[in-house]
Amino acid sequence: MHRKDEQEKNYNAIKAYTREGRQTELSATEHLVSAAEAGILTLTITNPIWVTKTRLILQYNSDQTSKQYKGMLDALGKIYRQEGVRGLYRGYVPGLFGTSHGALQFMAYEELKRDYTKYKNMAPEQKLNPLEYITMAALSKIFAVVTTYPYQVVRARLQDQHNTYAGVVDVIRRTWRNEGAPGFYKGMVPNVIRVTPACCITFVVYENVSRLLLGRTK
Template identity: 75%
Template structure:
């Protein structure tokens, strides 16, 4: 069908959006993860806030320090966005096969969750290496202290030491994270529909960039607030400096020591990072898609 022809376009559009925004905003990701695991362990540097964290890393380790873990982050983001859009559109097309009416919010939600789970099966090992690299404190100062030299080295060492289980640490909370994507997509699609209805336009009308940015930002902030604690749990499970027996262990220990506040550590740099990232990604995605579709029509 028409949808199947667009799938490589979805993939390309999703990829370019994901990779560009990741590259620009990586330092905020580093800050978020370092805050998320800050449980009072002695070996961790103490930061008073986002700027203090960034300037400290910059002072001690330079630009390289702020961009630790950027390789798996780029690979992970590119693969995640690309595969996610690809699976999401494929699943939607499969469900819509032979149906005249468009899919409802629940079907969008389920499709998005399925796409997220399929994507995570492929990308989880990349995210583990990202967390490990980001949490190599002062690796820029003294390279000999560096446990992992880079993404491939980390993948090899984690597999050797911890087996396949090591590479899939944080997988279950990661699945909750796919609900984040699902919630965001559902909110995004719903906002677009309601907005076009409110403006008395057909539901698939192309919006302008400001409208896309607003929809993307609102849907993103909603999704982040609803699902942030899973990111803390996941980062702590993947952290090499602390050992937890599992999800419940993380939840109990975090709750006991840090209360509800512990589950929202790092949410501010996260919102600052993901909202523009998401807006960039959606705007690039919507525009690259329509550009490629237009280009294809001209060539046909």
């Protein structure tokens, strides 16, 4: 399962638990905290998989000194044997900061939806049309990407076995010195183009399936 899908599932579970027995909507802070908790849980479970993915992508066949992996299981085994558990959790600290991406996205989406229904004098539970959901999902995703993208650059560089960094601070210092501010946003535009449509589809499907399931339970 994609990490964002898993985070969304955890977020919805935590949000439902937080709202249990309440008649009022969650506040922006509560949405933010719920999404952050879901992000940390998802990160802890999936970080070794993402380290493996990064190592497999960054293999340079022309570089005979680089580690060569035959596949995911081979990579997991070699990383664990050669670097221990610490190797499987490289990039975990900036990843913790990265949970703010999902947290900001879900908070922005919920707040946009709530403010929009108020503006239209609609009931909070009233269904919107697909275009409205798509617009809110796209805006919340773009907001989250622009706000948190630098952590993805830092994290990927920490996980690259071809470069040695002393830690997060060292990555930030060297990136700033060698590339300036644009270095922290390399690849952001293609990333926005890639992830935004999937996010929109996910939220539209989620909203409609949720309505369908809630309707059946009543």
